[in-house]
Amino acid sequence: MTLDKIDFDKVYVLGVDTGGTFTDFVYYRHGQLIIHKVLSTPHAPEQAILQGIKELGLESYLNKLSIVHGSTVATNAVLEKKGVKTVYVSNTGLSDILTIGRQARKELYNLSPKPEKPPVEKSLCFEMNSRVAADGEILTSFSENELQELIKFIKQHEPDAVAINFIFSFLNDTDEKRLELNLRKYFPDLFISRSSQVLPEYKEYERGIATWLNAWVGPLVQGYLTRLSQAVEPAPLAVMQSSGGTIAAAQAAQNAVRMLLSGPAGGLAGAKYIADYRLQHLSEVIEQKNLLTFDMGGTSTDVALIEGELQLTSEGSIGDYPVAISMVDMHTIGAGGGSIARVDEGGILQVGPQSAGASPGPACYGQGGQLATVTDANMVLGRLSADSFLGGRMQLDEMSAYNAVAEIADQLHDPLSKTVEDSLLKTVDDSISKTAAGIIQVANEHMTRALRVMSIQRGIDPKELVLVPFGGAGGLHVCALAENLQMTQIMVPVNAGVLSAFGMVVAPHSRDISHTINIILDINDKACAANIDLINQYFSEIEQTGIAELLSEGINESEISTNCSVDLRYVGQTYTLNVPWTNVNDTLEKYHKVHKKRYGHRHYYAVELVNIRIKVSSVPVKLDLPEITPNIHLSKKMLLQKKIYGVEQTVPVYQRELLMSGQEILGPALIVEEVSTTWLAPHWQCTVDAIGNLSLEKNGF
Numbered sequence: 001m002t003l004d005k006i007d008f009d010k011v012y013v014l015g016v017d018t019g020g021t022f023t024d025f026v027y028y029r030h031g032q033l034i035i036h037k038v039l040s041t042p043h044a045p046e047q048a049i050l051q052g053i054k055e056l057g058l059e060s061y062l063n064k065l066s067i068v069h070g071s072t073v074a075t076n077a078v079l080e081k082k083g084v085k086t087v088y089v090s091n092t093g094l095s096d097i098l099t100i101g102r103q104a105r106k107e108l109y110n111l112s113p114k115p116e117k118p119p120v121e122k123s124l125c126f127e128m129n130s131r132v133a134a135d136g137e138i139l140t141s142f143s144e145n146e147l148q149e150l151i152k153f154i155k156q157h158e159p160d161a162v163a164i165n166f167i168f169s170f171l172n173d174t175d176e177k178r179l180e181l182n183l184r185k186y187f188p189d190l191f192i193s194r195s196s197q198v199l200p201e202y203k204e205y206e207r208g209i210a211t212w213l214n215a216w217v218g219p220l221v222q223g224y225l226t227r228l229s230q231a232v233e234p235a236p237l238a239v240m241q242s243s244g245g246t247i248a249a250a251q252a253a254q255n256a257v258r259m260l261l262s263g264p265a266g267g268l269a270g271a272k273y274i275a276d277y278r279l280q281h282l283s284e285v286i287e288q289k290n291l292l293t294f295d296m297g298g299t300s301t302d303v304a305l306i307e308g309e310l311q312l313t314s315e316g317s318i319g320d321y322p323v324a325i326s327m328v329d330m331h332t333i334g335a336g337g338g339s340i341a342r343v344d345e346g347g348i349l350q351v352g353p354q355s356a357g358a359s360p361g362p363a364c365y366g367q368g369g370q371l372a373t374v375t376d377a378n379m380v381l382g383r384l385s386a387d388s389f390l391g392g393r394m395q396l397d398e399m400s401a402y403n404a405v406a407e408i409a410d411q412l413h414d415p416l417s418k419t420v421e422d423s424l425l426k427t428v429d430d431s432i433s434k435t436a437a438g439i440i441q442v443a444n445e446h447m448t449r450a451l452r453v454m455s456i457q458r459g460i461d462p463k464e465l466v467l468v469p470f471g472g473a474g475g476l477h478v479c480a481l482a483e484n485l486q487m488t489q490i491m492v493p494v495n496a497g498v499l500s501a502f503g504m505v506v507a508p509h510s511r512d513i514s515h516t517i518n519i520i521l522d523i524n525d526k527a528c529a530a531n532i533d534l535i536n537q538y539f540s541e542i543e544q545t546g547i548a549e550l551l552s553e554g555i556n557e558s559e560i561s562t563n564c565s566v567d568l569r570y571v572g573q574t575y576t577l578n579v580p581w582t583n584v585n586d587t588l589e590k591y592h593k594v595h596k597k598r599y600g601h602r603h604y605y606a607v608e609l610v611n612i613r614i615k616v617s618s619v620p621v622k623l624d625l626p627e628i629t630p631n632i633h634l635s636k637k638m639l640l641q642k643k644i645y646g647v648e649q650t651v652p653v654y655q656r657e658l659l660m661s662g663q664e665i666l667g668p669a670l671i672v673e674e675v676s677t678t679w680l681a682p683h684w685q686c687t688v689d690a691i692g693n694l695s696l697e698k699n700g701f
Contacts (some may be wrong), residue, residue, distance in 0.1 A: 242326070
């Protein structure tokens with residue numbers, strides 16, 4: 001669709017997802033979706049965004065555009081350990097909490113492990129004589145002299161940020177607030193993060209790490225979002241959070257730790273929206289099954305389970321650090337289209353986790369890359385069309401992919417001369433093709449293990465789930481992954497290659513707020529009624545905080561809804577399970593069932609309520625997804641017949657945009673589109689629904 005035919009009489013939404021290789025765009029206007037991709041610019045992510053806006057022709061319409069962005073700035077800073085200089089302030093005797101951690105060792109049987117660099121150097125830690133008891137009573141408060149010493153300390157070290165983490169601050173944050181207020185008077189431009197605001201929960205190590213991470217990457221996020229906001233003015237800018245809801249850019253900088261899964265959360269929001277839309281609007285969809293999703297981009301693959309709603313966890317991690325902030329429950333591995341293949345010291349083929357990224361990218365991108373990647377292997381096997389990549393806007397270099405994979409083949413087999421005789425050419429080609437197939441198989445095994453983590457290891461039979469691939473590379477691998485797990489149903493969403501950007505468009509504004517209270521739920525105890533009143537009081541207080549923040553973003557109060565949940569555990573346990581909070585009897589019964597499903601048994605001990613959680617969100621965005629206009633002549637047209645390695649006959653290639661609602665395709669076949677390609681393997685069949693989703697079924701299991 002050309003932009004000169006678009007009506008800009010209303011405010012429309014642009015979803016932007018910055019990935020390791022590509023930056024994706026989904027532009028929605030009154031029932032119409034326009035998609036776009038550009039190569040990412042990791043050194044300055046905003047440049048790719050501005051380039052995409054320019055190529056879409058939206059520069060003149062920023063006053064009518066609302067932008068929602070999935071940012072990788074915080075994630076990359078943490079993974080690359082490139083945060084800012086941060087001072088860590090704690091209680092006397094507790095400045096080494098972040099260094100000691102939980103004494104969890106990466107190599108359990110290594111008697112001489114390599115020393116780990118502490119999150120905060122000892123020279124940047126400052127202790128203050130502040131102490132709160134386990135019941136919230138203030139035992140001692142820091143003095144004016146200590147405050148002045150801290151001020152001198154900060155002036156001496158000139159940090160970019162300060163993280164404040166006092167023990168039991170979630171029960172009484174008076175000293176933390178007093179310290180923050182005083183520091184802002186002396187250092188108005190200093191980024192300050194305090195634990196009672198970032199994560200008012202028990203577990204001083206996890207709370208401290210979250211607070212420090214927020215300070216460590218906060219100035220980077222703040223600077224990036226400020227530059228981007230100024231560049232797209234007057235368009236309002238919102239940012240996707242790790243929990244699947246959005247937050248205004250002006251507030252996002254103070255909540256940088258909540259953006260660590262910004263992009264992947266968008267993909268899950270998009271997958272859930274399309275699945276719900278099919279159930280509500282398409283008559284041929286009889287029932288909704290739970291979804292097992294995998295987002296395969298250029299750098300990594302993110303796997304998640306959607307059981308009705310997005311599954312959240314407070315036990316996630318990024319790199320070496322636990323992140324107790326509420327985020328989508330996801331398992332991430334370093335396997336993507338840009339994952340580099342290599343032969344290790346033992347002569348074994350390895351794939352990933354190193355990635356070619358956006359620069360230089362896979363060899364076939366023609367950007368100077370010379371190392372073989374998963375994308376190059378797909379190119380060699382014939383599963384990518386050089387002329388149709390990104391709708392023909394980017395020409396792939398087949399010979400570079402061939403040469404890159406040939407280097408791996410030479411290392412795995414006896415090196416073959418580049419000037420072989422004609423009689424040996426077939427042997428050379430077969431060796432390279434087999435190597436490419438091996439690269440794909442190794443990558444598939446990595447992703448299969450990740451899918452098992454989110455299904456089988458949680459007591460869920462994957463055969464009862466629908467596999468949903470998205471990301472630019474997901475459709476190329478989905479049939480093989482389904483076969484590995486003996487799954488028979490797949491849904492390839494419409495515009496799967498940019499689904500994370502689509503999720504930005506449909507995600508609601510939201511806040512996820514938590515608080516530790518530690519109350520025993522015993523319905524036979526006379527004090528239970530008083531405890532329930534206290535729980536409801538806490539819920540009311542944090543609900544008002546969330547509502548106030550959404551109101552400040554311009555959300556109407558009538559459009560705001562809340563969902564309450566609690567973290568429960570049997571008395572004596574360490575870990576909790578999160579269940580919805582309705583009334584005490586129903587909540588306890590739900591907890592017992594969830595515990596039995598997860599661990600195979602239930603107890604009859606008293607149950608302890610550890611944390612309360614509330615999600616305050618705006619009314620979900622409602623989009624009317626465009627239906628396919630039937631065109632029998634065009635839809636049955638094939639672009640060409642293509643030779644695919646491992647298939648005797650030539651394979652038909654279909655243009656996805658020309659497929660007709662209800663059309664059936666038998667594998668093997670390639671279904672190409674502007675932003676991704678789906679490989680329909682032999683013995684699989686595909687049916688196109690009314691809005692363009694591909695429903696794949698496997699026969700023979």
